[in-house]
Amino acid sequence: MEVVGPPLRWVGDANWTLAAANFAGDASHLPTAHGYGAALGMDPSGGRRQGYFLHTAHGHTANLGLAMPGVLDTPYLGLPENLLPELEQHLTAEQLQILKPLISIAGTVFPNFSFLDISGASFLSAAAIDQPVSFLSARQWQPRGVGAVEVWTWLFMDPHAPEWWKDTSRACYLRAFGPAGNHEQDDMENWGEINAGLRGATARHLDLQFRMGLEVTPADDWPGPGTAYRTFGDLNERAFYDEWRRRMGNV
Amino acid sequence: MSAYEHLVEETPTSFRLRTQIYTDPRIFADEMRRIFETTWVYLAHESEVQRPGDYRTTYLGQQPVIVSRTADDAVHVLFNACRHRGNVVCRADRGTASFFRCSYHGWVYGNDGALTGAAERSGYADDFPQDQLGLVRAPRVARYRGLVFASLSPQGEPLEDYLGEVKDYVDLWADRSPTGTVRVRRPHQFQYPGNWKLQAENGADGYHGRYVHESAFKTLEHFQGGEGRREKKMSVHGVGAMRGFPFGHAILERPGNRGELPPEMLAEHEVTMVRRYGAERAERIGMVRHIFVFPNVYLMDDNIRVIHPIAVDRTEVHSAFTLLDGVPDAINKARLKNLQWRLGTAGLIGTDDLEMFAGCQTAMQASAMGQTVLGRGLHREIAYPTGERVGESSDETPQRAIYREWARLMAAPDGRGNGA
Numbered sequence: 001m002e003v004v005g006p007p008l009r010w011v012g013d014a015n016w017t018l019a020a021a022n023f024a025g026d027a028s029h030l031p032t033a034h035g036y037g038a039a040l041g042m043d044p045s046g047g048r049r050q051g052y053f054l055h056t057a058h059g060h061t062a063n064l065g066l067a068m069p070g071v072l073d074t075p076y077l078g079l080p081e082n083l084l085p086e087l088e089q090h091l092t093a094e095q096l097q098i099l100k101p102l103i104s105i106a107g108t109v110f111p112n113f114s115f116l117d118i119s120g121a122s123f124l125s126a127a128a129i130d131q132p133v134s135f136l137s138a139r140q141w142q143p144r145g146v147g148a149v150e151v152w153t154w155l156f157m158d159p160h161a162p163e164w165w166k167d168t169s170r171a172c173y174l175r176a177f178g179p180a181g182n183h184e185q186d187d188m189e190n191w192g193e194i195n196a197g198l199r200g201a202t203a204r205h206l207d208l209q210f211r212m213g214l215e216v217t218p219a220d221d222w223p224g225p226g227t228a229y230r231t232f233g234d235l236n237e238r239a240f241y242d243e244w245r246r247r248m249g250n251v
Numbered sequence: 252m253s254a255y256e257h258l259v260e261e262t263p264t265s266f267r268l269r270t271q272i273y274t275d276p277r278i279f280a281d282e283m284r285r286i287f288e289t290t291w292v293y294l295a296h297e298s299e300v301q302r303p304g305d306y307r308t309t310y311l312g313q314q315p316v317i318v319s320r321t322a323d324d325a326v327h328v329l330f331n332a333c334r335h336r337g338n339v340v341c342r343a344d345r346g347t348a349s350f351f352r353c354s355y356h357g358w359v360y361g362n363d364g365a366l367t368g369a370a371e372r373s374g375y376a377d378d379f380p381q382d383q384l385g386l387v388r389a390p391r392v393a394r395y396r397g398l399v400f401a402s403l404s405p406q407g408e409p410l411e412d413y414l415g416e417v418k419d420y421v422d423l424w425a426d427r428s429p430t431g432t433v434r435v436r437r438p439h440q441f442q443y444p445g446n447w448k449l450q451a452e453n454g455a456d457g458y459h460g461r462y463v464h465e466s467a468f469k470t471l472e473h474f475q476g477g478e479g480r481r482e483k484k485m486s487v488h489g490v491g492a493m494r495g496f497p498f499g500h501a502i503l504e505r506p507g508n509r510g511e512l513p514p515e516m517l518a519e520h521e522v523t524m525v526r527r528y529g530a531e532r533a534e535r536i537g538m539v540r541h542i543f544v545f546p547n548v549y550l551m552d553d554n555i556r557v558i559h560p561i562a563v564d565r566t567e568v569h570s571a572f573t574l575l576d577g578v579p580d581a582i583n584k585a586r587l588k589n590l591q592w593r594l595g596t597a598g599l600i601g602t603d604d605l606e607m608f609a610g611c612q613t614a615m616q617a618s619a620m621g622q623t624v625l626g627r628g629l630h631r632e633i634a635y636p637t638g639e640r641v642g643e644s645s646d647e648t649p650q651r652a653i654y655r656e657w658a659r660l661m662a663a664p665d666g667r668g669n670g671a
Binding site: 196 | 284330331335337339353370371374387
């Protein structure tokens with residue numbers, strides 16, 4: 001893997017946990033917060049994914065998007081074809097089984113390191129792309145006070161990917177993410193308003209809601225590590241904040 | 252005993268404030284709790300939500316709220332925070348809408364605050380307590396003469412008791428219209444790099460005019476001659492009274508009228524007012540008067556000025572022109588023009604004060620300074636059994652009323668200074 005350029009860095013007016021928990025697996029904000037991108041055709045699924053939510057010990061989380069035949073069907077995370085033989089050579093059968101139907105991965109390594117890999121959602125017009133392209137990025141949420149977070153993001157490339165693939169991957173990433181990315185701005189705006197609004201007496205007595213999918217049971221067909229669920233819900237955010245609570249004790 | 256007891260120091264002959272009340276962020280944070288979460292706080296004028304469906308957003312202290320009017324004509328004060336993840340659900344300054352939809356996960360609330368829907372509702376179990384997840388309502392909301400107040404304290408004096416004697420002055424203010432009703436439009440808005448209390452003190456400060464606004468007065472005199480001297484006479488040589496009341500309310504009062512109207516228009520207006528209210532009351536109504544209702548609003552002759560604390564050293568002010576109902580348009584036009592040149596965002600008078608606020612805020616960083624002095628006229632102040640105190644035209648009676656109440660509320664560590 002190569003890192004593309006220096007990291008993008010900026011400061012947002014939000015608490016770091018809002019960002020880390022969102023990447024851990026915010027189940028339901030895509031169609032609303034990023035609805036405009038979907039309306040433009042950036043994401044043919046309209047933000048509605050199917051896949052696994054999983055978390056491991058210590059509050060680490062990931063959510064995996066699975067191919068949706070006929071809507072989003074870009075296996076192996078949209079990696080270029082010339083890399084596939086290499087994948088098959090290096091990965092175990094279980095790893096390949098997990099990877100093959102994947103179109104996206106997002107997650108957080110507790111507490112503040114998140115990763116994101118998206119294919120299918122093109123972020124460029126369909127005319128610009130006639131073959132699957134994805135991008136792989138990592139980010140760190142550096143706390144800068146209770147209401148400020150400095151974001152560092154990196155974009156990674158496989159050095160053996162074709163040049164056209166690298167160019168398109170970078171363009172897709174920059175259009176949607178980074179300080180001027182249209183998806184990134186959606187999130188920063190919401191998080192900032194949460195931080196600004198939750199001051200004072202009313203908020204001190206307010207419980208927020210993380211109850212989506214409280215009743216679901218783990219998937220029994222998950223070949224990988226951790227506990228996985230096939231249903232959307234606030235499962236990963238609960239895992240993130242459970243770990244936060246475990247470490248913070250009573251606050 | 253309170254940690255803040257020494258900040259306001261009053262003796263029979265002196266009145267002093269420790270300068271950290273303007274500069275210490277911890278004191279600011281406590282003000283937000285002990286003052287803005289306990290008292291009645293002015294939010295909006297009814298005319299800003301005139302028709303069913305109208306809403307406007309504002310702040311109660313630092314907390315975002317929506318003031319809305321529903322089809323049943325009720326006025327609601329709703330905490331502008333989604334019950335899901337706490338995002339603001341309404342971002343517009345004002346408008347008309349039957350519902351508010353959160354921009355994060357698409358939860359939807361009626362303009363009465365009820366949660367009417369959640370995106371991807373199927374992700375929740377059957378016992379999802381939708382009926383308990385409406386926007387949080389302010390514990391108490393009350394209106395007086397078109398002014399909408401809310402209190403975050405479930406207990407305490409009713410609004411009319413809180414206003415006390417100042418209620419009669421609010422009546423005089425609203426009765427500037429022969430129908431007794433006024434309407435407001437979008438406010439002038441500006442910020443200054445200083446503490447919110449600087450504006451609270453200044454609106455009823457009868458002492459500073461001669462000095463701070465001297466250049467403005469000279470400009471007026473230069474271009475308008477004798478007519479231009481009116482503003483100076485009113486501000487500087489005025490007789491009149493400075494009043495302070497329980498709960499920190501305060502009034503600056505000057506005899507005669509502000510002079511917004513040309514003489515012939517004024518004469519005609521006075522006939523209307525005398526016919527409506529009688530000569531004596533019409534004269535009282537027409538006096539120059541700045542009414543401060545603690546902690547955040549001035550009712551002035553032609554405008555409502557609302558003080559929004561943002562940080563210990565930053566304040567936003569909204570000044571909304573009051574259109575009088577029941578008078579010819581020409582009168583409101585003349586009043587608006589006058590207000591704009593005096594107190595508009597780039598006005599001749601109001602901007603002078605902002606420069607003083609910035610200067611005070613900068614200088615009060617000097618820790619060696621210690622105290623400010625607000626004792627002017629204390630020796631000649633008349634105290635009435637009702638709690639009202641009256642001083643002469645340039646006395647600091649209003650400022651002392653504000654800080655006596657400030658000290659009383661700040662001394663209650665759990666924010667119960669208002670009997671809550």
